[in-house]
Amino acid sequence: MTADEFYKSVKGKTVAFCGLGGSNLPLVRLFAKHGAIVTGRDRRTEEQLGDIAKELKALGVRLVTGEGYLDGLCEEIIFRTPGMKYHLPQLEEARARGAAVTSEMEVFFDLCPCRIIAVTGSDGKTTTTTIISKMLEAAGRKVHVGGNIGTPLLPRIDEIKPEDVVVAELSSFQLISMRKSPDIAVVTNVSPNHLDVHKDMEEYIGAKKNIILHQNAFGRAVLNADNEITASFAEDVRGQCLMFSRRHPVKYGAWMDESGEIFLSLPEGTTRIMNKADIRIPGLHNIENYLAAACAVWGLAGPEEIAEVARSFPGVAHRNEFVRELDGVSYYNDSIGTTPSRTINGALSLFDQKILLIAGGYDKNIPFDPLGPAIVNKVKTLVLIGATAPKIEAAVKAAPGYREGNPKIFHASSLEEAVKICRAEAVKGDIVMLSPACASFDMFPNFETRGERFREIVNGLE
Structure with a gap:
């Protein structure tokens, strides 16, 4: 289904957006514009929403706000905000009655016309996502960055061409309900996180693993060989599996030797990419981020572009x-x-x-x-x-x-x-x-x- 066909299909349907934050708000405007009967639901009161509430009402959006904002969840299509617990009773009841409970990223994956590279992990997601996008841009490619970083991707889908590349950062909250995986999936690491939202560590790990579980034989998974949980995902990879390690050589993937030389090993041979001294941003974790990025972009960008970004990229705000x-x-x-x-x-x-x-x-x-x-x-x-x-x-x-x-x-x-x-x-x-x-x-x-x-x-x- 194309984006145009999808938006035609929602015309006249009741659609709820649960949580009027950064990922859902642009969609509320978009769906209202395409003729959907939209309800915006948010724990905040109308007074707390302020100008947002006024704007949405002007667009004809019905608002349900306050502590009972999920009461009477009767719409045909329900978008949950990524931070909302997937197994909330109100969402389970909606699924049981046949409502489509989805998210911005799920719909985007279904409609995206181009190759998707996606990055998840407990730490390093944003930096690795940004590094990958810089490397692809250095190689002359048109790149669209989004997901858990920056602005939502679905409202921009009309700008995306088949020859472009999407680089998406995905959180466990986004991945928990995904039933489609990216063409190239990167897992930087997995350690305890968000256990205030996930029911246990097992659910958190399962959400992360969703990034690779739905790949086909043509997909590529990039996994951290130095992280026990991440490395264990390799047994579930259906396509190409590239590992990365800053501690030891790997058979296929990126690694660093004792002198700081960084290599990429593939069936056709081993290529030197750069030395760790070429990486401008400090920290051992950033070496791992570059190893992961090199595995992700190989075939789309070469060693020259990888090293060029390493030498010039000053890092992402709020990160050291x-x-x-x-x-x-x-x-x-x-x-x-x-x-x-x-x-x-x-x-x-x-x-x-x-x-x-x-x-x-x-x-x-x-x-x-x-x-x-x-x-x-x-x-x-x-x-x-x-x-x-x-x-x-x-x-x-x-x-x-x-x-x-x-x-x-x-x-x-x-x-x-x-x-x-x-x-x-x-x-x-x-x-x-x-x-x-x-x-x-x-x-x-x-x-x-x-x-x-x-x-x-x-x-x-x-």
């Missing part, structure tokens, strides 16, 4: 982003550090010296046990904020090697206070890093807002 130096102290924004593993493999792996770390935030029920030893080894001053502060402190104090004052531990009631404490504690040559190891939702709407606020505070220091 240098903010400023003041009085000899360097400040870095790693607000994307929303899990313990991301902070351990990212911020805490970048520098030889011990750093001043601001951590803590919303509690996603992820264990902090692995974070404790990493902080003891790599942090000299720890400033804790948010709901998880007591759990992180307990993990640090329970870690082998911890002793009073190693690290020094402070608690702050706000990000402003945390930066103020770091300013007072830091001396010339020190590094201050915001890498919370937690989501932001207890204090900020998202990690971007948290990172932008950190930037503002640091840039306001005198």
